[in-house]
Amino acid sequence: MNHLDSKFGDYGGMYVPELLIPALDQLEQAFIDAQKDPDFQAEFMGLLKDYAGRPTAMTLTRNLVNNPKVKLYLKREDLLHGGAHKTNQVLGQALLTKRMGKTEVIAETGAGQHGVATALACALMGLKARIYMGAKDVERQAPNVFRMRLMGAEVIPVHAGSGTLKDAVNEAMRDWSASYDKAHYLLGTAAGPHPFPTIVREFHRMIGEETKAQILEKEGRLPDAVVACVGGGSNAIGMFADFIDEPSVKLIGVEPAGKGVHTAEHGAAIGKGTKGILHGAYSYIMQDNDGQIEESYSVSAGLDYPAVGPQHAYLSDIGRAEYVSVTDDEALNAFQILSRKEGIIPALESSHALAHALNMADEAEEETIIVVNLSGRGDKDLAHVHSILGDQNHD
Amino acid sequence: MTNSVANSIDRYAKLFEQLDQKNEGAFVPFVMVGDPDISTSVNIINALISGGADALELGFPYSDPIADGPTIQQASIRALSNKIKTDDNFEIIRQVRAAHPNIPIGLLLYSNLVLKRGIEKFYQDAMNAGVDSILIADVPLREADRFIAVAKQTGIKQILIAPPNASDDTLAEIGEKSQGYTYLLGRAGVTGAETAVTIPASALIDKLTQYKVAPPLLGFGISTPAQVKDAIQSGAAGAISGSATVNIIAENLSQPEIMLDKLQSFVTEMKAATHK
Ligand SMILES: Cc1ncc(COP(=O)(O)O)c(C=O)c1O
Numbered sequence: 001m002n003h004l005d006s007k008f009g010d011y012g013g014m015y016v017p018e019l020l021i022p023a024l025d026q027l028e029q030a031f032i033d034a035q036k037d038p039d040f041q042a043e044f045m046g047l048l049k050d051y052a053g054r055p056t057a058m059t060l061t062r063n064l065v066n067n068p069k070v071k072l073y074l075k076r077e078d079l080l081h082g083g084a085h086k087t088n089q090v091l092g093q094a095l096l097t098k099r100m101g102k103t104e105v106i107a108e109t110g111a112g113q114h115g116v117a118t119a120l121a122c123a124l125m126g127l128k129a130r131i132y133m134g135a136k137d138v139e140r141q142a143p144n145v146f147r148m149r150l151m152g153a154e155v156i157p158v159h160a161g162s163g164t165l166k167d168a169v170n171e172a173m174r175d176w177s178a179s180y181d182k183a184h185y186l187l188g189t190a191a192g193p194h195p196f197p198t199i200v201r202e203f204h205r206m207i208g209e210e211t212k213a214q215i216l217e218k219e220g221r222l223p224d225a226v227v228a229c230v231g232g233g234s235n236a237i238g239m240f241a242d243f244i245d246e247p248s249v250k251l252i253g254v255e256p257a258g259k260g261v262h263t264a265e266h267g268a269a270i271g272k273g274t275k276g277i278l279h280g281a282y283s284y285i286m287q288d289n290d291g292q293i294e295e296s297y298s299v300s301a302g303l304d305y306p307a308v309g310p311q312h313a314y315l316s317d318i319g320r321a322e323y324v325s326v327t328d329d330e331a332l333n334a335f336q337i338l339s340r341k342e343g344i345i346p347a348l349e350s351s352h353a354l355a356h357a358l359n360m361a362d363e364a365e366e367e368t369i370i371v372v373n374l375s376g377r378g379d380k381d382l383a384h385v386h387s388i389l390g391d392q393n394h395d
Numbered sequence: 396m397t398n399s400v401a402n403s404i405d406r407y408a409k410l411f412e413q414l415d416q417k418n419e420g421a422f423v424p425f426v427m428v429g430d431p432d433i434s435t436s437v438n439i440i441n442a443l444i445s446g447g448a449d450a451l452e453l454g455f456p457y458s459d460p461i462a463d464g465p466t467i468q469q470a471s472i473r474a475l476s477n478k479i480k481t482d483d484n485f486e487i488i489r490q491v492r493a494a495h496p497n498i499p500i501g502l503l504l505y506s507n508l509v510l511k512r513g514i515e516k517f518y519q520d521a522m523n524a525g526v527d528s529i530l531i532a533d534v535p536l537r538e539a540d541r542f543i544a545v546a547k548q549t550g551i552k553q554i555l556i557a558p559p560n561a562s563d564d565t566l567a568e569i570g571e572k573s574q575g576y577t578y579l580l581g582r583a584g585v586t587g588a589e590t591a592v593t594i595p596a597s598a599l600i601d602k603l604t605q606y607k608v609a610p611p612l613l614g615f616g617i618s619t620p621a622q623v624k625d626a627i628q629s630g631a632a633g634a635i636s637g638s639a640t641v642n643i644i645a646e647n648l649s650q651p652e653i654m655l656d657k658l659q660s661f662v663t664e665m666k667a668a669t670h671k
Contacts, residue, residue, distance in 0.1 A: 006537075013538055014535060014537055014538060015506050015533045015534060015535075015538055016461070016533055016535060016557075017461070017462045017532055017533060017535065017556070017558075017559050017563070017579060018535040018536065018556045018557075018561070018580075019556075019558040019560065019583060021535050021536075021537065021565075022560050022562070052499065105560075133445075160465075160468060161459070161579045166459065170459055170460075172459050173461045174461060174462075174463075174464070174584075174585045175584055177461075177462070177583060178583050178584030178585070180583070180588075221532075274511075275510075276438055276507045276510055276511055276531070277505075277506045278459065278507065278508060279459075279461070280533070282510075284505075287507065287511060289511070290480055290481045290508065290511060290512075291457075291481075291507040291508045291509075291510065291512070292457065292458040292475065293458045293459050293507070309435075340506030
């Protein structure tokens with residue numbers, strides 16, 4: 001039996017082979033104990049502050065927004081060590097790995113950001129990391145592959161299926177089903193079987209907590225909306241968690257519309273998907289009429305995932321959060337605008353959230369405060385974006 | 396049985412009774428339905444039966460099979476690249492059932508295929524096609540109740556997995572809920588002939604008896620007659636061999652006649668090892 005709720009309404013659950021249940025139960029118990037253990041909390045908080053650089057800044061944009069009624073803030077997860085929000089929860093799970101007495105870590109990665117975060121945490125804590133990465137992603141995120149290897153992680157390209165994030169998750173789960181005695185599966189987003197969606201949310205919830213404190217200090221009131229991109233949903237749920245019980249704050253998740261949600265090439269699981277099971281959880285997924293999983297698409301590898309974390313499916317159904325989508329072109333545009341106007345090069349993932357916030361800003365008729373979770377920096381995307389844009393913007 | 400489905404025959408019970416009388420264990424080959432295409436798949440399944448298979452374990456191709464190693468992944472990919480649909484799978488089984496009224500047929504597949512069709516419809520379609528049991532690889536006991544409920548309604552037997560790391564509580568629950576047979580996992584990890592089965596300790600078999608689980612068939616990593624013999628000597632009711640069977644298909648795709656001969660004689664050899 002589970003000690004924590006394993007479901008969000010009907011969503012979530014533990015749809016994994018029976019073989020993995022003891023490992024998931026062990027993880028749940030370790031997490032429950034750690035949350036109550038002041039020593040664990042002190043070590044986690046210490047690492048977040050002194051190693052990763054928390055709290056991250058909250059930046060009021062100066063030139064980005066033309067509408068004088070709108071204040072657009074950026075929650076600067078791009079400044080976190082590792083270059084993205086991913087480092088938060090990875091440090092937490094790496095500590096849990098040690099607590100469980102395990103010495104190895106398995107992870108999947110899409111953009112390579114979770115792989116980089118895993119590699120750095122494992123280097124720091126003396127854990128042996130092996131990271132599965134779709135062969136296509138290994139190609140489009142070469143700098144991150146090198147980073148992971150520099151920090152001592154083994155990167156294993158996955159050729160099966162579409163050669164992207166979903167196939168890397170499959171391979172990580174297969175590995176784990178033979179190695180759970182020694183290895184922890186350090187899942188990288190708020191998806192997968194229970195207890196991952198809950199653990200990942202709790203280890204990212206400082207994003208929203210800091211945001212709340214920072215905006216209250218700067219503005220004396222809560223924001224009207226917080227906006228975050230949604231791949232599996234970790235940076236978004238980290239931003240949302242502390243605002244769920246604040247009904248005046250709109251929660252907006254931005255999914256990748258790729259080449260348009262009317263085409264087959266997108267990754268909008270909530271917007272265009274249907275209910276089903278992928279990677280151990282019941283949620284919205286992209287599938288055909290027989291239940292075969294469809295390949296997702298996005299210009300940003302970190303959003304290229306045909307499912308979404310179960311709590312987002314639930315928040316969407318009950319109407320608490322709103323999920324929209326943004327195309328490749330809109331995201332690329334926002335990527336350039338932020339670089340040009342504010343001197344901040346965002347990750348392509350985060351550019352999706354920003355693109356939607358810019359539309360909101362244009363349309364706002366009343367005084368509006370918007371916070372965008374700038375989940376990561378764009379260094380990893382430079383070669384890719386350069387290849388798309390050419391030299392058109394370099395004159 | 397309190398089963399309300401009038402026309403359901405308990406083919407597993409009959410099989411185990413007959414094998415007991417003959418002092419034999421069961422040999423159960425696994426193949427992927429629709430691999431590599433519809434007509435070859437029917438011929439493959441018939442060859443397994445001609446070779447002496449006591450029961451059949453049939454997979455449905457799935458895009459994201461997390462419990463399968465490369466051999467069975469490739470079988471899924473072959474079938475799916477030939478655009479095999481769930482409807483085709485049931486049609487293939489219907490043809491096999493029409494020719495072989497008595498052999499127990501079990502499905503081994505993934506939850507999303509069932510959910511997308513609707514649990515009730517999937518189980519009813521399976522029943523109508525002549526299926527006896529369904530095992531869902533990614534539905535552990537904890538999520539199984541609603542599937543077991545539909546299984547009972549439709550007369551399908553829900554097969555449960557007993558992994559080598561199962562707690563006593565898990566075994567007790569399997570004892571309460573298992574029907575048909577129990578899939579006893581021969582080892583951790585995913586399917587594949589590369590990593591051999593670990594023959595279960597007699598302590599585990601004793602526990603299974605103590606908790607009155609349905610007859611245990613040992614699977615995962617079984618590819619030789621010697622392993623079948625060991626499995627049965629250790630007290631298993633039989634052995635399931637998947638990847639070794641599918642490897643024969645994969646290695647002989649360009650020569651279907653030879654493939655069928657090899658499959659048939661493989662099954663005959665494995666079956667011969669079930670004599671106690
Ligand atoms: C910078 C950045 N933002 C967002 C994501 C998407 O993941 P999630 O939805 O879990 O936040 C990724 C994934 O790699 C990422 O690297």
